[in-house]
Amino acid sequence: MHRPPAPEAEAALAEELAAVRPDLARPYADALPGARAAVLTRLWRALAYEPLPWIARREPGHDGMTLHLTDGRRLHGPHPDPYATTGYVTEVRLDGRPHDRAARLMAALAVPYGAQFAAELDDSTASLALSRADQPDGGPEPTTSAEWEQRIVDGHPYHPNCRSRPGFSVAEQLAYAPEHRPVVRLGLAELTGGTDGCRVVGDWPDRFRDGRRVLVPVHPWQADHVLKCPAAPGGIAAHPLMSLRTLALPDGGPGAGPHLKTALSSRLTSSVRDISVASVERSMTISAFAETVAARTDGLLHVTRTLGAVTAGTPDLAAVLREPPDAYAASGAGERVVPVAALPATGLPRSRPWLAEFARLMLAVGLRLLDLGVALEAHGQNLLVVLSPLGAPVRLVYRDLADIRISPARLARHGVPLPNLTGRNITDDETALRRKLFGSLVAGALGATAGSAPALREALSTAVPDLPRTADRTSLVAEPLPTKALTLMRLSPTRSGDIWTELSPLFTSVRPV
Structure with a gap:
């Protein structure tokens, strides 16, 4: 029904x-x-x-x-x-x-x-x-x-379609949505070596192979509603994460198993959650490049590596395997890794000093990478924070590299080799680069963590003066803040790509450089 x-x-x-x-x-x-x-x-x-x-x-x-x-x-x-x-x-x-x-x-x-x-x-x-x-x-x-x-109950903090799940019955929401805490049994679709369009990159594990046949993990909703055929018997139990289509595998104990992104061809909030063939083909290249760039942040940022990916030549049947974010918590040190979207549930952002320190860490990392030539889509789902045993934010973990933007000109300025990539990931457009980072990190992740304009303004006014004075910092301080026009995008079906709007500058007490 x-x-x-x-x-x-x-x-x-x-x-x-x-x-x-x-x-x-x-x-x-x-x-x-x-x-x-x-x-x-x-x-x-x-x-x-x-x-x-x-x-x-x-x-x-x-x-x-x-x-x-x-x-x-x-x-x-x-x-x-x-x-x-x-x-x-x-x-x-x-x-x-x-x-x-x-x-x-x-x-x-x-x-x-x-x-x-x-x-x-x-x-x-x-x-x-x-x-x-x-x-x-x-x-x-x-x-x-x-x-x-699983503690993130309300979904996207600013999209009116924060919990829209078209095509999902109540029984399916209860069975597959992370906030309902289910165990989801993934199917396995078999691909032979000669399957047209079949492409495997990276280290695709033996558990997802059967001789010459490649096994593609399939979300049960996708198998029932899109592929219209049952996957091979067996499958594997997994725990759904906040994107619904990405699940944590329980290998090696809690938090130790890799994360598996599956195709899920349903429109959740704004986008259909499939996996393009191109994103599979470039996944290992982007992963290796991002790991190299993250190493320039003095240990303040780690990127979850892509371990392997597979596509059957269609966005409706593909999968990507990634490291778990918990791998970047110091073993035995009492650290914990928390998605930024879940921070309000911890109660930590209610402390003004904590929020200012968190903003300082987020902006230091984001602006450093932007200066190098990489604009992260650092919203509350893609970005996680490593907390000390006392709850202090000590470093960040970033996952899902499909929508980052890379500037050849900025990379060249810092002597960083350009990865072998083409297409939408590559741009030297200053506006596009800043929109990608500021719209996700400040208007999105930091704004939702603060929960109000006064709280965000206070945190940023404390954090920003300590940051290096770059052209991007000047833009952040002096210019209106970009944010996606999420509702206009849903009311503009004939337009492709993002539509942006601007919010008033927040830094009334910070003097522009």
Whole structure:
């Protein structure tokens, strides 16, 4: 059973939940108001800051902000905070009529491509309520990065589709989504040596081979809904991580097994999660290059190495095997590795000195690599932090190199050889390089960790003066902060690539160099 379009997803999910997990029916109903506010808050952020063509102007007032639409209507809501992660928007008014659900507001706005987006918002709200409903009370603190990832309940901190899972039934969400803490049994698809398009790079392990046949781990949802055929019997048990399609293998004890990225051809938040043939072919080259560049950060950054990858010649059937981030915690030293997206769950960011020190570490690493010629997509999912036994941030771990940007000109300036790569990873465009890093690291990871504009501004104003004075630091201090226009991207299906907007500069107390 799959949920129908908005505005019926909440009720449809409740009906299905009553059949498969009746014990969650009451917690789900209790979680709905908070989930509605969380998604509406993300949508209000987009309406307040993105260059949406049907918004003529924005007018701040003493009691909030009024958006003047091009058709003459007015939409009023509270004062927006682009970095807030709590559901502080419980209602907005369109020409005086209250709306407390993002899907119904989007339907009422009646903008181009808004109907499909409204359905996604409805799905996101219902799925978020389900995720919140299925959380344990208390329990021991996680000991591995994979366990910390299961504590990330709300998904993307700023995308209104933070929990949209189109094509997943309730039973499938409970069986495959990390916040529900399942064990997922992956299938194994067999490829013979002569299979057209079959490509293996790196060290593909014996456990995923059967003589001359290559075995490709397949997510069960992918096997059922996309490949339309069952994978070979057997398979392997794994623990899903926050991207849903990447799973931790339990080899060698908690946190010790490699991470496996599988193809999952469903649109989650903004993107379809398949694995292109090109990304498999260049995976080992990018991994080796990133490891070399990370060595120039004086031990402040490690990159999880790609161990091997395989593709059947189609984005729908491929897999990538990577080192686990926990490999970079000092053995026996009591260190732990935590995804940046999970940091709010630790309680550490509530300390102003801790947040400033974390910002200093993040910016020191990010700006150093950018100066060398590598712009990381350092959002809260790709970036992890190694914490000391006392909780101090000591170094960073980065994973998933598919979307980094590399500048040949900057590399040459520092005498770093250019890897044998072409295509979208390579650019000397200064704006593109800074957008990639600043939009993910500052507007994304740091903003969500701070949780509000005042907290982020204070942390950055403390951290930035200690950083080397480079042209990129000047840009970060003096210019508006780039961030992806996530909602406009979903409302622009005929456009490809990222769409950007700008947030006001945060560094009011830092003098530009």
